[in-house]
Amino acid sequence: MNNFVAELNELIKKYPQYKLELGYESWKTNFLRFFQSMTNYNITKEVKKLSCTIYKGKRLFSFKMVNPNINELKKKILYAEKFIDDLPEDPDFVDIENDKEITKQGEIVDNTEKINLKDKISILNELSNAVKPYNFKIYGTFITNYVQSFIINSNGVNKEYITSPIMLDVKAVSDKNQVTVIETYGSEDFVKFNLNDFKSRLLNKVKLANLPIIDMEPGKYEVILGPAAISEFIQYLLYGSSAQALDTGNSCFQDKINEKIFPENISISDSPHNDRMIRFYYDQNGHTLKKLDIIKNGIFKNFMVDNYYGNKLKLKKNGNMGTNIVFEPGDKSFDKMIKSVKNGLYISKLHYMNFINMKETTVTGLTRDGTFLIKNGEITNVVNNLRYTISLIDLLKNITAIENKNYVLPFSTNYSEFFILSSLMPSVTVSDFNITSSTKAI
Amino acid sequence: MKELIKKIINKLNIPEIDFADVRFTKTDNEGIFFERGSLKSVSSSIGNTAIGIRVLINGTWGFAASSKVDESVVDKLIKNAMESAKEGSRFKWDKIKYKVVSPTIISYEFKPKEDPFEMDIEEKVNFVGNIAKKLTQNPKIVHSYAAVNFYRQYKMYANTEGTFVDTLLYDTSPVMFVMAAGKNGVQTRTFPGHMPGQRGGFEVLKKYRFEENSEKIVKEAVDLLDAPTVTEKKSDIIIVGGHLALQLHESVGHATEADRIFGMEISYAGKTFIKPEMIGDFRYGSDILNIYTDSSDKRAIGYNPVDDEGIPARRVDLIKNGKLVDLQTSRFTADKLGLKPSSNMKASDASDVPLIRMTNICIEPGEGTLKDLIKDTENGYLLDFTKTWSIDDNRNNFQFTTEIGWKIENGEIKHIVKEPTYYGITSEFWRSCDRICGPEEWNFYGTFNCGKGEPGQIMHLSHGVSPARFKNISMLPKE
Incomplete structure (x- = not known):
């Protein structure tokens, strides 16, 4: 690996007429997927890939290679030389990243080796046996990844980082009626995993899942959003805090820097170095990441700005990408939050959310994996999954209580590149949450 | 090699x-x-x-x-x-x-x-x-x-x-x-x-x-920008083009993937409202509705001569005269359900495991042109060009918004409306289908971006549809 990276550094020097931006990644996974309390499949997979962008003035060409070698890379550059002068310019391009600090970040622990399949199977057997007396089975994934990345460019950027995230996602599903509850674990260090705690949290939820099932009518409800549910809403809202959204006219935060939009107890940041979470050190261009306040005491503070949009929009770049969103805890215990709801809902998780109008932050989506009725301060029923149609800005404005603890929520970007990210979220109470229909099913 | x-x-x-x-x-x-x-x-x-x-x-x-x-x-x-x-x-x-x-x-x-x-x-x-x-x-x-x-x-x-x-x-x-x-x-x-x-x-x-x-x-x-919005809470709608393809994709395509019955996708993509006992008996749509999967159609993106576990391409009726008659299956799920494998196991590339994936799922054409269908519609909307799509993990409760709609009054298009939103329950929706246009209006619509599985896979697939009308559908007027 390092020989190849040294070769890449040498190669860059041979093309002073261009600016080159190179990203080299060695990625492997041990990925166990299970259903009905048994193995579906276990995957071991290794991929080495290189991305390269060649800039000549304001003209650019990008390509990707798997299993790259220097000779093939030179051939690709030679190929690009034939036409790059004939491509139209990008008038908004100024320069590539110039954060020159040479750094190496990340622990060199390979969790794909450290946690073997035998250990994973033993843990799953124990969890499966724990839920079995309640007539539940477990479904989910147990993933360990190892990623070594290098970002190098002609401006002297030279970054390396290693990450080896772990994610255990367990859904307990009732054999009787498919009522589902979920428990997750995510970190870079499996020593932090406490199987008994995990099992106990899962079983507490399984017990609630045995409550009678009811249906709810559309209407506006007081709801407690569990950490996974509020996490997903925040991720959608923060699309609007990217400089790209600002540039394309889709940002709900346009002209709102330093404006108080939300209640004072709401503070949300991107904290890539928070060691409770799966950490990120650089953006895709090699810019060093730091904590960024996005909403501080209800005031919108900063856009997330990469090198390109920083230059284009004349904003200070920070490279933040929302990989580690932290919602600061409040002052209410979870029990007190439940007790204060007279007639409302607890929503564990969301499904298939989509924007109706990104600028207006209107979205629709559904609840999943545990929706419950709260009556006079107690959880009394399982509720069929529900559809909501809301404005995310209004959702945050309507937060009336924030739990005094926040929890690590791992999640994967499963659509193209497989990354494991995490957020740190408390439960929140929200008033006037708009339920627009019922699925009439679990 | x-x-x-x-x-x-x-x-x-x-x-x-x-x-x-x-x-x-x-x-x-x-x-x-x-x-x-x-x-x-x-x-x-x-x-x-x-x-x-x-x-x-x-x-x-x-x-x-x-x-x-x-x-x-x-x-x-x-x-x-x-x-x-x-x-x-x-x-x-x-x-x-x-x-x-x-x-x-x-x-x-x-x-x-x-x-x-x-x-x-x-x-x-x-x-x-x-x-x-x-x-x-x-x-x-x-x-x-x-x-x-x-x-x-x-x-x-x-x-x-x-x-x-x-x-x-x-x-x-x-x-x-x-x-x-x-x-x-x-x-x-x-x-x-x-x-x-x-x-x-x-x-x-x-x-x-x-x-x-x-x-x-x-x-x-x-x-x-200055167009009106939908005001009715119920309306007849004609859905055309790529948006009907997406409606089919979400509420029939994914729902009839047999791996969802066994919970093999619960951890990510979700389940289905279909139970094994519904095959052959369940009224999925109106009598005029015939939906099939056909991986043997060379014209479309989903063509695959043999699937990724050795089953040759074939056409399989999924919904016949409105009744659910078969599913998209793998060799494992077909065996469990007493069906013949439908040649739907595919992986995005060789580094991915094969999963049950749609190939070419199509609605059989009916009769007449879109012009005829509009003429035959007293009051309603014509909808196309998807803006928002969302469906629950049983593939039962959906809500879609299109970028644009056209108001129809007395068989004529009157004006455009912005962001028309409709919602419903899958089988109730397909049972309300009362007309499907003919072969002259029938086309394939394809996507590169159907996500499923973990680690995630993106599949290329297509849908063949001609415009269809649905009666008395729930609309969501903009507040």
Whole structure:
């Protein structure tokens, strides 16, 4: 690996007429997927890939290679030389990243080796046996990844980082009626995993899942959003805090820097170095990441700005990408939050959310994996999954209580590149949450 | 490569392994993206290789894959796959069994009229650039893009039953988009809509007639800024084009994937409201509704002569005269349900495990033209061009918003409406279908972006539809 990276550094020097931006990644996974309390499949997979962008003035060409070698890379550059002068310019391009600090970040622990399949199977057997007396089975994934990345460019950027995230996602599903509850674990260090705690949290939820099932009518409800549910809403809202959204006219935060939009107890940041979470050190261009306040005491503070949009929009770049969103805890215990709801809902998780109008932050989506009725301060029923149609800005404005603890929520970007990210979220109470229909099913 | 694949199959033909297959893929992608008339990226990813080995031991799958493809990785991959299966079988109470399937040997090569990977980059860039420039002329258009993705994949599949298949396929997916801004917010228009993917090369890009449609979408986006919204809570709707394809995709396509019945996708994509006992009996739609899957149709993106576990391509009726009669199945799920495998197991590339995936799911055409259908509609809306889509994890409760709708009164289109939103329950919705247009209005609509599985896979697939009318559908007026 390092020989190849040294070769890449040498190669860059041979093309002073261009600016080159190179990203080299060695990625492997041990990925166990299970259903009905048994193995579906276990995957071991290794991929080495290189991305390269060649800039000549304001003209650019990008390509990707798997299993790259220097000779093939030179051939690709030679190929690009034939036409790059004939491509139209990008008038908004100024320069590539110039954060020159040479750094190496990340622990060199390979969790794909450290946690073997035998250990994973033993843990799953124990969890499966724990839920079995309640007539539940477990479904989910147990993933360990190892990623070594290098970002190098002609401006002297030279970054390396290693990450080896772990994610255990367990859904307990009732054999009787498919009522589902979920428990997750995510970190870079499996020593932090406490199987008994995990099992106990899962079983507490399984017990609630045995409550009678009811249906709810559309209407506006007081709801407690569990950490996974509020996490997903925040991720959608923060699309609007990217400089790209600002540039394309889709940002709900346009002209709102330093404006108080939300209640004072709401503070949300991107904290890539928070060691409770799966950490990120650089953006895709090699810019060093730091904590960024996005909403501080209800005031919108900063856009997330990469090198390109920083230059284009004349904003200070920070490279933040929302990989580690932290919602600061409040002052209410979870029990007190439940007790204060007279007639409302607890929503564990969301499904298939989509924007109706990104600028207006209107979205629709559904609840999943545990929706419950709260009556006079107690959880009394399982509720069929529900559809909501809301404005995310209004959702945050309507937060009336924030739990005094926040929890690590791992999640994967499963659509193209497989990354494991995490957020740190408390439960929140929200008033006037708009339920627009019922699925009439679990 | 053929020799290497055969060598691997020989190594896997041992008594300890009940069944095994090997796939090799070499995938090429090229993308051109213009934003507000300026070229933002030309990207290419050529010759991406992958090999994947899947083994069935003790009724359990093990799978190992690598982007490096040569003899040096083979033994390690076989070892990893076998260990995964053996260790995984310690967490298993029901074994996967495969009924023997006769071997198939097929070679198929699609030849595009204009191979985009053999053309000069400048020619392709200029073509898209000309479209992009036309989108920027109106001052109310604050954002626009024009883009195209070209795709080519060579695949070899072999299994221990003697099946050997190799295919070379080309797909192209172009799109253009504009966003207009005014005092009432922003409105968007996209063309050709949500499912622009087609089997073919550069000729696909020409077929869509982007230049003449660019003026149309610019005008529509600007007009939408001041357009009224839907006010009714119930209305008849005619759904056309790519949006009907998406409605079919979400509420029939995914719902009839048999792996969802067994909870194999609960951890991510979700379940289905369909239960085994509903097959052959459940009224999914109205009497006029006939829906089938056909992986043997060479015209469309989902064509696949043999699926990724050795089942030859075939047409299977899913809904016949409104009744659910079959599902999209794998060999495992078909056996469990007493059905014949439908040839729907596919993986995005060789480094992915095959899953039940849609190929070409189509609504059989009915009769008449769209013009006739509009004329026959007293009061309602015509809807196309998806803006928002959302459906629950049982594929039962959906809500869709389109970018634009056209109000119909007394058989005539009167005016446009912005962001019309409708919602419903899958079977109630399809039972309300009272007319489907004829073959003259029937087309394929394809996507490159159907996500499923973990690690996630993106599948190319298509849907054949002609416009259809649905009666008394719930609408969501904008507050």
